[in-house]
Amino acid sequence: MPASYAYLGPEGTFTEVALRTLPETATRELVPYVSVPAALDAVRGGEAEAAFVPIENSVEGGITTTLDELVAGEPLMIYREVLLSITxxxxxxxxxxxxxxxxxxxxxxxxxxxxxxxxxxxxxxxxxxxxxxxxxxxxxxxxxxxxxxxxxxxxxxxxxxxxxxxxHDAENAQTRFVLVGRPARPAAPTGADKTSVVLWQRDDHPGGLRDLLGEFATRGINLMLLQSRPTGAGIGNYCFCIDAEGHINDRRMAEALMGLKRICLQVRFLGSYPRADLRPAEVRPPLPGTSDEEFVAAADWVARCQDGRF
Amino acid sequence: MPASYAYLGPEGTFTEVALRTLPETATRELVPYVSVPAALDAVRGGEAEAAFVPIENSVEGGITTTLDELVAGEPLMIYREVLLSITxxxxxxxxxxxxxxxxxxxxxxxxxxxxxxxxxxxxxxxxxxxxxxxxxxxxxxxxxxxxxxxxxxxxxxxxxxxxxxxxHDAENAQTRFVLVGRPARPAAPTGADKTSVVLWQRDDHPGGLRDLLGEFATRGINLMLLQSRPTGAGIGNYCFCIDAEGHINDRRMAEALMGLKRICLQVRFLGSYPRADLRPAEVRPPLPGTSDEEFVAAADWVARCQDGRF
CATH class of the missing domain: 3.40.190.10 (Periplasmic binding protein-like II)
Known part of the structure; x- marks a missing residue:
């Protein structure tokens, strides 16, 4: 693996300052690129190990160039995020x-x-x-x-x-940056993780989006971001970029993603990674039956029922 | 009322071309403004009767400057929309x-x-x-x-x-423009209308957004746009700009808006207006009990029950 990180250049911007907060940058060459697509293409083409780009801003919302690059083209995965206060x-x-x-x-x-x-x-x-x-x-x-x-x-x-x-016009103005690489096994859960996915609906009908969100809600999973992005098929055609609390290795998240895989036209997994704010997922109001242990116990119970051993 | 329309200038842009498709512009003075906020402030300040600005694009999604202006500040209302193909x-x-x-x-x-x-x-x-x-x-x-x-x-x-x-990179590249004025009674339903609102959640909990969308879904109302916009209170804090099929005078829409008013922290009504594509609201898959007549009959039935006359 080439030991370099691409980032949205030039030097001397907030992106570089945010990138240098990651300890591993001490042993990497940091290479500025002229645009977000150029930085991500460097990863896709194998020139860089990872790319560091802005993805969300507390004033402007989702950074559409970055979201659109992650939604389309050769799949990439998010491994880290950094929050930086912007003044x-x-x-x-x-x-x-x-x-x-x-x-x-x-x-x-x-x-x-x-x-x-x-x-x-x-x-x-x-x-x-x-x-x-x-x-x-x-x-x-x-x-x-x-x-x-x-x-x-x-x-x-x-x-x-x-x-x-x-x-700064808004108090607490922050930008969120992500470190993006080629798909590989996500890092192990830390207890304070988030999962990013892109969802495409099968068709457009009343309650369609409500049902997608129900896959998370039914399992007590809170959403942190829902950003619609045009599919390019004309006005009114959107896919949905979603950040949800938890890790794909959490049983409730795995089951929610399975549910989405069943009902969506397409699901793109963008990664499970540690939350920059280090806050553990809150299941609020406390929903019973959302821990890994309870999911395992429930699966065991169904298996025993199927065996007539309940 | 001053008989002028403000629009996002300068002259010779797609915005002016789209504006001139409205028949009433023949009798209005059309005044270019340097920005969307400037055009909308002209309406708020009484210099212009209405302002014409882009609000959604099939490539870029919601036009955030326009959405943010409609979300905040002195309330305005949408009266018309125009779709223009962009090449x-x-x-x-x-x-x-x-x-x-x-x-x-x-x-x-x-x-x-x-x-x-x-x-x-x-x-x-x-x-x-x-x-x-x-x-x-x-x-x-x-x-x-x-x-x-x-x-x-x-x-x-x-x-x-x-x-x-x-x-044009995308086939069917279109921009949607809206004519915005000060709040007044919406035009009567045409049978092919849409309603725009902004929703703020009371708090952030699993299923919160799913429940908001349920107010529409339960009444067979299809959504045309859901665009999250930062509230300014920091990363992860969003309100939701929603376009839904139907008119506030439709019984099902009125009831959905009442439901949202009950469960949301705040609801801003942005108007009910004719759809540029002239398509009547489709209730698909056909949900029984979603017509005005059925809503009226159901309300009558409950009233009779309350009277012991069922």
Missing amino acids: FALLVRPGTKLTDIKTVTAHPAAQPQVRNWLRQHLPEAVWESAASNADGARLVQEGRYDAAFAGEFAAARYGLEPLVTGI | FALLVRPGTKLTDIKTVTAHPAAQPQVRNWLRQHLPEAVWESAASNADGARLVQEGRYDAAFAGEFAAARYGLEPLVTGI
Whole structure:
């Protein structure tokens, strides 16, 4: 296996900061790629062992480019997740004052996170999108724009200074990143895990989605994310990216996935992996009969019934 | 009421083309705004009678800026929808050949719709985002980029020529637009209507979303869109934008909305309006007891029981 991790570049973005929180990066080469598809294709093509990309944001919701790449194409699997709090700094060339700023730039994903701040403090500033927040900082360094929203850590790299720090429209603004590799055996359960799947319905009828979600609910499994994504077959045709609490080796999750496999047109397993928040799955309100032991005991009982030994 | 419609500008975009398919625009002044929030604020502030904005795309899914504006802030209501097929033309300055093209531009929303075409035909071209497809065409006219993806109708306006037409990665690529105004009585049912609502759950527990969807399913109502949007309270906190078949004046829809009002933390009604595809709601597989007459008869029966007159 090549000992390199691909990530959504360039260097000096929140993605790189999040990636470096994983201890194993100390012994890996970290290679920036220009886009999420490029980073994931590096894994599919065997150039990289894994790819590290953003997948969910507490302001913007699911990162659609990443979800669409995981939904389609050669299957990949999620092995790790990282949560990073996101606050922006307004980076300027040394000496620039707030009143000097006519143009601001950043990656389009930053816009909804600084919109209110802009409306209050720089209502006249013209927004120009950059390929990344780091690239926006570079364009400010080159004098093309007056200010860039980026991580404060990017200032030094581009000879800029943070004029304002701690900018975020929503409290607790966080981005979730995932480490994605080729399919293999998931890591063993840690007791605080999540499972990601993509579901395609057989057909569109009243109660169809309710029945899919019932496979989780009936077994006491809580959902953490439900993001619909177009199938490409026209308006109104969606598949569903779902994160659920628990590990595929948990009996209740295995049974829920079997139920989905029976009733869905297609199910794509995207992995079971440790939760970044380390919280164990809560079965709330406490549903009786949802532990592994109870599932095993119930299976034994049915087997004994089938044998006439109950 | 001021007789003007705000729309997501500039002129010469798909939004304007879609808006002009509404017959009443003949007697309205159509005023372009720089963003979806600006167009909707024009309605909220009384400058415009209504605003026309994109809300869903068969390639990208829900248009998050629009959904987030309808979810939050002063309530607005949807009165009409328009479906427009989207195919792009590659617009260039006269005389440009495909091999001359080093840079391409368009609105970021166009990118996923032309990505495969680009990979096949212009793999080396550098993508630069523009504020709108029309603005991209203007930048090509000014010589800043070599080619722009835009509607073929935009070529003449910017002195460009369509080098390639009919570009779309997905067959049946469509965008859905809505006409949004201040809350008032919804138009009467046409027999082919849809209802849009936003739902906030009381708390997060296994089966919570399944139970919300059950309010529709139990009454034979099919869903057309379910798009989760972050509430801003951190990763994993979502509300749900739902489009359902039928009109709030249909007995089954009224009862479903009453059920949701009882069990949700909050329900925001976004309107009942004619479906652009004119298809009547299908109750499939045919569920008995879902017509208005049957709901009325059942209500009568319960009232008679309460009176001891059954």
